[in-house]
Amino acid sequence: MPAPDAIRNVAIIAHVDHGKTTLVDAILAQSGVFRENAEREDCVLDSNPLERERGITILSKNCAVDWRYDDGEVMRVNVIDTPGHADFGGEVERVLRMADGVLLLVDAAEGPMPQTRFVLGKALGIGLRPIVVVNKCDKADARIEAVVDSVFDLLVDLGADDEALDFPVLYASGRDGWAVKDPHDEASRETGVKMLMDTVRQQIPAPSNPGEGPLRFQVTSLDRNDFVGRIVIGRVLGGSMRAGMPVIVHGEEGRVQTRTGRILAFEGLGRREVEVVGAGDLCAIEGLETAGIGDTITCLEDPITLPRVGIDEPTLHMLFRVNDGPFAGRDGKFVTSRQIRDRLDRELEANVALRVEQGPTAESFRVSGRGLLHLGVLLEQMRREGYEVVVGRPEVVLREIDGTVHEPWERMSVDAPPDASGPVIEQVGARGGEVVSVDPVGNRIRIEGLIPARGLIGMRTRLLNASGGEAILHHTFEEWRPAGPPRRDRANGVMVSTETGRATTYALLTLSERAMMFVEPGDEVYQGMIVGENSRDNDLDVNPAKSKAFSNMREANKDATVVLKAARRMTLEMALEYIAEDEAVEITPVAIRMRKIVLAEVERRRQVRRDRQKTAGVGN
Template sequence: MMKMDTIRNFSIIAHIDHGKSTLADRMIQLCNLVTEREFKDQILDNMDIERERGITIKSQTICLPYTAKDGTTYSLNLVDTPGHVDFSYEVSRALASCEGALLIVDAAQGVEAQTLANLYLAMENDLVVIPVINKIDLPSAEPERVSLQIEEDLGLDAELIRRCSAKNGTGVAEILEAIVEHLPPPQGDPAKPLQARIFDATYDSYRGTVISCRIINGSVKPGDQIIFMSTGAVHRVEEVGLFRLKKEPSKYLSAGQVGYILAGIKSVGDAKPGDTITLKDAPCSSPLSGFREVLPVVFSSLYPIAADDYEDLASALEKLQLNDAALSFQKDSSAALGFGFRCGFLGLLHLEVVQERLEREFDISLILTVPSVRYRFMLTDDSELMVDNPAHFPDPSKISLIEEPYIRASILIPERYMGVVMTLCMERRGENTKYHYPTPGRIEFTCELPLAEVIYDFYDRLKSITQGYGSFDYEMLEYRPSDLVKLDILVNGEVVDALSQLVHRSNARARGLGACEQLKEEIPRQLFKIAIQAAIGNNIIARTNVSALRKDVTAKCYGGDITRKRKLLEKQKAGKKRMKTVGNVDIPQSAFLAVLKRDAG
């Protein structure tokens, strides 16, 4: 059995793009787990989207065999975490499985919003934090200033700070020594009943669900019958092992170790992150704390562009859900777009990733409806209704109160951008704004905002007005009363349900006018005039027209009396009027996409 004092479980946490995955690459190379020929950048990121965008979407784990300067061989379990706020629940579960963390800070950018958020997550889990200043090779690097920030803003010990350049490998060996020296070994008792925390699960089409777990107490081996404490499901263990670059089976996993369990589980949804595994025959007395269901925040309907692809989309979503338990979906239909699915996502990045994976991996072209959040309606009969789809908006006469979710946004910016950022927050109905100066020249700005105002283009706007220097993080608050209305878009008098959206009354006219203008550009001209309108109930609040194509019916009249021409024009006018009453307008797919793109950016 492996000695517990030679095990170190740690995580790498940082703001997006501060170099987590690159540092993990260098550590893997230093521990000789991969040959030069087999190596590729972002070796732990196994999705194409992760490589292209340079982000980590799924947590990854690897066990590094490291021989320290004193000759002792240690087993270093690295849990690489996503950096984006949409995946913060995965980060928190990964951190709960570790004793320590490396906090990476960019030598040029310094401390940013998610650096703070992730540090607080690490502190909640009582982790020992080693600060690492990365990218010291950049011409704009200011390691001295960043060291001061780490010491003053974050309150971390300056003596623990390590400097490195993950890109060229400078200082990485010193970081591995610091992990062995400063991070504590895991606590636990192999003799106690099994207690293991699930922090991730992925799906293998041949073996079923692969559970990534940290063994807190006890041990598990092939043949054991395990039980999931949140669902009560029982499974027989087929294989256990450690994560190298490939899965490496072992005879058992015992207290302190991080590894995988295969037990013929059919879907990822059965192995929920944060759940506790124990043995059926000798169960532990209580589950580990910290388990909660992941709830979707943003909702959007997905429709296949070709109606024939509906069955393919259904099976693609089922397969995707096997690898992504946070994705939820149910059947939906629209008069304009046919059959589709109403899906729930953790945030806008999660939505983009799912859309991109469906289009790439399953070759399905999609239309998305305007993303929305879940609103709470109090009705006059004292019942409560949760609505995330404009189609389910209740009768206004039966509504007594509408509430929408609010968030607390934390924005870190250089001082010179204070005015434009405050204006942006005010435009988005921000309230209770506060700010303080963590260091000279930098402002931490907190503001309470409706989540619906943030999910469209808030982050993109923030990045552009601060020239890339603004960083953004948020936490969910509570539901608050709001004056919401259902905005309908009518084309030629017909409501296009796929373009309906729930908006605040103060934004309704601007949003409606924007959608009308966008549709005017996209809808092809007909032989009759087409009215495009935005309405709240029966009240039209914005309108524009697609003017009619005009055939020159007087071309055959050469000279003669003007009444001949007038008679032909009157005849044409009457024909167009009749055509308009029976004329049906086909809205091209590009029009839906144009309106969505306008709303999303």
């Protein structure tokens, strides 16, 4: 068990794709975690398949490095890799409680981004000092001095004190495995990340928790093992914990006396069983089935309850429903409302930023999260596990403040080519946003502003279309403002299938003349399924399964070669952004389909008529 003064707990803060997981790879490799002849993958902390595919960190991870310094001292450095996307801020806020300092990682070309601001603000709020690491200094468009100035301005804007403003700066290339104090001294790069680890020892304080006294442990995250059940992860804030000792779990619903199981300390990328863990260190504990995130674990003699970690409220909600389409149950293993509810309940154990409520029917659930990516990742995980579910359009969570309904506003940043800046600004204005600044960054233009959260739904796709696929949008929650009037986000109507069958080339050739199709010949379609985007603003009922009528009359001309425009294939997030209020996305392990909530054409017409009568009645 290392002494508290030989421990450093450090969290890494960075925007998506600024290279924090790659830098951790270099620290692990140079500390001797991997054998020289061992095979290993890049981005070892991104162990979730979704993280590897998307190149983002979704779940925070812990790893421990025993770093040997030149004076012979061995320091236990607990590295906490945090998500870089604000949608996973529930993870960020909890894991920062385990740290005593932070590495603020920024891209040498892009500089600090909106979500860097979000996480850094949380860290400064609990008194953590930053070490600034300018990463990717080997990029051709690196602007190192300007980025350091931007970090200083950001800290001033966030209200940092003089101590935090006097931050040390290192210049790094995580890919090449070096972090140095002088970016122009190429000889110093041979030392690898040694200067970074020296700075961690000097600048990050040792845990201030008392080694003597009663046990105090706070749960910051949960894990699960099929053999041992729930595993709680957190930091020993005082005293020490032994395997098998009697403890009290202080939860939201009261106290429960129990006994700890095995205690696992972090070692490299894995965990090692230990008998005792002391103050300041991080560990995982088995056997505490009643403990939840934010709970305090104490000894019997002096049960002191610690304040719970506050988590920002959700800003977006969607309705999850049982799949009632004609293809229901064909692709998935879990299709009933009970199975969907059980899966959502399991997600609530570890995903503290999520909220689940009963929907308007027994077979529907209202699920609230921090953003479209947050809910989209949950749906993608469920899809891969074999679930079928139908989800409605994302809606922003409204809040009543002083008798007035408020909606969330987001701080946004768009990087785009100079010739696309006009269409981008036009999109921001059309969705009720405010442009704050337009600045050149390298050979691109950065447009920053504020926009209502509902204006962001569907905006990413529109920006890509307006910029030839080159615009990059980032955003994070800023504040609550009085809700504005409703607005229509989608200018075009959709084509809705009237038949169930397989789409034919003959039918799609005619339809594609006036629409962008979402299906290709041979794709299965059903009544009520959305098969294309109409060129006008109204919905159009069509038959994509119509086949060519044959006769015994011989045609004079030969069949011409048929050339169909390529169909637009929707990803899950694109489909969720695209649908309107009366539409939904059907998600199965093998397909993502957009559809009308009411499938039958006749019933939809009746619904439209009833809505018009209601509107007329209100007007009178």
